[in-house]
Amino acid sequence: MREVVERPKKYITLTYGCQMNERDSETIAGLVERSGYQEASSLEDADLVIFNTCSVRHSAENKVYGKLGQLKRLKHEKPGLLVAFGGCMAQLEEVRNKLQNIGVVDVVFGTHSLHELPYLLEKAAAGLEKPVVDVWSEPGKVVEHLPARRRGGISAFVNIMFGCNNFCAYCIVPYTRGRERSRQPQDILVEVQQLVEQGIKEVTLLGQNVNSYGRGLEQKVDFADLLRMVNEVPGLSRIRFTTSHPRDMSDKLIHTIAASARVCEHIHAPLQAGSNRILRAMNRGYTREDYLELVAKMRATIPGVAITSDLIVGFPGETDEDFQDTLDMVEKVRFDAAFTFMFSPRSGTKAAEMKGQLPLEVKKERLLKLNEVQYGIALEANRRLEGQRVEVLVEGQSKTNPEKMTGRTRTNRIVVFNGDEQLVGKLVEVRILAAKTFTMFGEI
Secondary structure (H helix, E strand, C coil): CCCCCCCCCEEEEEECCCHHHHHHHHHHHHHHHHCCCEECCCCCCCCEEEEEECCCCHHHHHHHHHHHHHHHHHHHHCCCCEEEEEEHHHHCHHHHHHHHHHCCCCEEECCCCHHHHHHHHHHHHCCCCCCEEECCCCCCCCCCCCCCCCCCCCEEEEECEECCCCCCCCCCHHHHHCCCEECCHHHHHHHHHHHHHCCCCEEEEECCCHHHCCCCCCCCCCHHHHHHHHHCCCCCCEEEEECCCHHHCCHHHHHHHHHCCCECCEEECCCECCCHHHHHHHCCCCCHHHHHHHHHHHHHHCCCCEEEEEEEECCCCCCHHHHHHHHHHHHHHCCCEEEEEECCCCCCCCHHHCCCCCCHHHHHHHHHHHHHHHHHHHHHHHHCCCCCEEEEEEEEECCCCCCCEEEEECCCCEEEECCCHHHCCCEEEEEEEEECCCEEEEEC
């Protein structure tokens, strides 16, 4: 009699959104693999599909609902298929009501109960509830020592805090991620050291607002102190961080970045809008004049610093004059790069209920104009580096030209150059031969 070998169960994670979600997906993968699952190569091959969702923009939500529709057919073909739904969308009651109507999802878990996922999957597999829902309205203590399946490569994300206290008028994050909770510095340092031992050369410290790190901890420590500590971890080549709220960027932090050899000269400090009237409506807590003063400090203190931004067009009530103020700020600051967005109303935020919602056509037109100005500035900034030598951390083969290698400068610019895979993880000096808006080309 032939022995039947049971096939191991397989999972696939579908991740939408920011670096925080990418890092959460690494933990999700670690948790389910510890429960005996193996990673699947496709949806069709999976016994478990896990959604890790984002609710910051409608486009991300629409993609999620489209994929759920696709899974209806797959569920019919594979009745034993489990579907778990987590992330920021899971925190929203209106989304959970929609999921009930769609009828595809077996487990709903919130951002605060991620560590409970293996137990929830067991309940769903046993058929005890349909769906199994575990969404906490308030976060508990930070749960440490969770397993993770890192995405590989030479770089890694490290959470230093969770949640946000700022309540910007357009942002859903404080409602889906909760209030700020900082991790203990010793736990962060242990994680960074372990990553270095695994071959990681660069870490990116993550928080919705890293500049407010340390609030609420018994130990008197702020983000500048943490950067100094991580800078001393032996074997680490580079340190990055995101995101920095301009209101909380202290002189101490600016000087610490300048004095820390491993901290990269790149600061992502979202301006969002150039009009003081719109900044007030957004509840950003600073003026355009404050931001210009901050930029001047950073550039005077940190040689060669690259400053990048997020920019929103079409916020409720934004006039042509307000939009011109944003273009004016882009011209004055000269961002090295910027993520640009049309305002997307999120249910539950103040901005969604504001008067003066703008037509889509107006927002599209303004976004095109903003991109035209910003892309020209970025191209000009990159071209200034032609003929210069820059330090590049080699990441791997170029996706667009497999015969070449790719990496990033300390200022987070992508460089494609000659070389082979033996260079991965090494710091090399590259001379820039040509520059485009988003990529530079050079030779070792």
